[in-house]
Amino acid sequence: MDEGTRFLILAxxxxxxxxxxxxxxxxxxxxxxxxxxxxxxxFEGKFEFRGKLIPVLNxxxxxxxxxxxxxxxxxxxxxxxxxxxxxxxxxxxxxTEQKPVPMPKGVMNPSLRHYSGxxxxxxxxxxxxxxxxxxx
Amino acid sequence: xxxSYLVFRLSGRLFGVKLLGAIEILPWRGSRPVPLxxxxxxxxxxxxxxxxxxxxxTKRLGMSSPGPIGFTAGQQAQADAVQSIILLxxxxxxxxxxxxxxxxxxxxxxxxxxxxxxxxxxxxAKYVKGIANEDDQEILILDFERLLHAG
Numbered sequence: 001m002d003e004g005t006r007f008l009i010l011a012x013x014x015x016x017x018x019x020x021x022x023x024x025x026x027x028x029x030x031x032x033x034x035x036x037x038x039x040x041x042x043f044e045g046k047f048e049f050r051g052k053l054i055p056v057l058n059x060x061x062x063x064x065x066x067x068x069x070x071x072x073x074x075x076x077x078x079x080x081x082x083x084x085x086x087x088x089x090x091x092x093x094x095x096t097e098q099k100p101v102p103m104p105k106g107v108m109n110p111s112l113r114h115y116s117g118x119x120x121x122x123x124x125x126x127x128x129x130x131x132x133x134x135x136x
Numbered sequence: 137x138x139x140s141y142l143v144f145r146l147s148g149r150l151f152g153v154k155l156l157g158a159i160e161i162l163p164w165r166g167s168r169p170v171p172l173x174x175x176x177x178x179x180x181x182x183x184x185x186x187x188x189x190x191x192x193x194t195k196r197l198g199m200s201s202p203g204p205i206g207f208t209a210g211q212q213a214q215a216d217a218v219q220s221i222i223l224l225x226x227x228x229x230x231x232x233x234x235x236x237x238x239x240x241x242x243x244x245x246x247x248x249x250x251x252x253x254x255x256x257x258x259x260x261a262k263y264v265k266g267i268a269n270e271d272d273q274e275i276l277i278l279d280f281e282r283l284l285h286a287g
Contacts, residue, residue: 015169063171104180104189105229106284108173115170118180118187125168125180125187 005098007128009091009121010074013065016091016126018119023131025049025075025082027090030056040136047084049075056084062134063114078131085134094121100128137246141268143275144222144235147194149257150275151235152242152268153224160223161238178234181221188223190232196283198260226280244268244277 006021026049033045033056042061046053058069070086077083100117113133119126141152142159160183167179167190176195181188193199223232246266265279 065171101187103170104187104231106174106191106231107170107177107180107189112172114172120182125182127168127170 004095007094007096007119008074009094009126010072010087011089011091012060012063012070012087013067016121016124017087018094018121018126018128019074019076019085019131020128021093023076023078025077028073028075030069030071030073030084030086033084042136044069044084044086047073049082049084052082054082054084056086057134058086059129059134060086060088062136076131078135080132080135083131083135085131094119138243139246141242141244141275141277142222143239143242143270144220145237145239146235147199149259150239150273151193152244152275152277153222153280154246154277155241157225159225162221162223164219164221164234181232183223186230188230188232190221190234191283193233193235193283197263197278199258224280226284229284231284242268242270242275244270 007018008021008024009016009018011017030044030047033047035045036043039045039055042057044056044058047056054075056073060067060070070088072087072089074085074087075082076085096119098119100119102117103115113130115127115133116130117128119128140155142155143150143152162183167181169179170177176192178190178192181190219236220238221232221234222238223230259276263279263283265277268275268277
């Protein structure tokens with residue numbers, strides 16, 4: 001039986017986004033994020049997770065969405081290692097048989113890899129974040 | 137060769153686009169914004185199982201100024217009240233453009249690729265295929281194939 005795929009639906013400002021659940025390690029609150037001058041301004045600093053320091057990306061800054069950094073911290077697996085991602089809120093886990101629709105041509109510079117597709121969620125479209133493409 | 141064109145109004149001026157396939161005209165109700173998209177991309181809409189990118193033609197055509205000379209504040213306010221979205225297909229690519237009003241359909245001799253250069257009264261001429269005259273009004277015929285190419 002096809003079980004479909006599960007996605008975490010999350011909020012950044014007034015819009016929802018999705019992340020493949022297989023990439024998600026933990027949902028937590030950002031405490032003690034240590035500033036690190038070696039990181040670019042897209043990062044809020046570093047955070048200790050299971051004894052290791054991992055970089056924390058401000059998802060809003062990465063997508064050039066205005067507003068304060070989010071108050072929910074996602075720990076995400078990327079090919080370059082663990083990554084913290086600050087988002088505004090987690091909404092729910094969506095289980096769906098949808099295949100993400102590719103981003104239509106002409107929308108954005110093809111060299112930008114921030115999204116891996118589009119999903120339909122509650123009569124709206126959500127952008128599927130590509131954890132690899134978010135990293136600078 | 138005679139072709140059908142859809143004429144619409146945007147920022148107080150008339151434009152035409154050649155009709156190749158089916159089109160849909162819907163009231164504009166907003167779209168899903170895409171952060172980091174090109175500045176002229178308004179967002180995405182989901183219509184009958186297809187996802188369409190929606191282009192802001194005013195920005196795409198480089199019409200930074202509010203329409204032709206003599207354009208008044210009242211007309212500008214009217215122009216700002218965006219009303220319709222036209223959904224089209226060009227070379228198997230689906231997309232939508234926001235317009236103020238859809239005016240009519242006309243049949244025209246296809247304009248030649250001549251005499252349009254530089255800017256056409258504030259519209260980037262590279263997207264203008266030709267100029268038609270209908271009832272003493274100028275209609276800029278747009279080249280949507282070019283419009284779809286980023287840059």
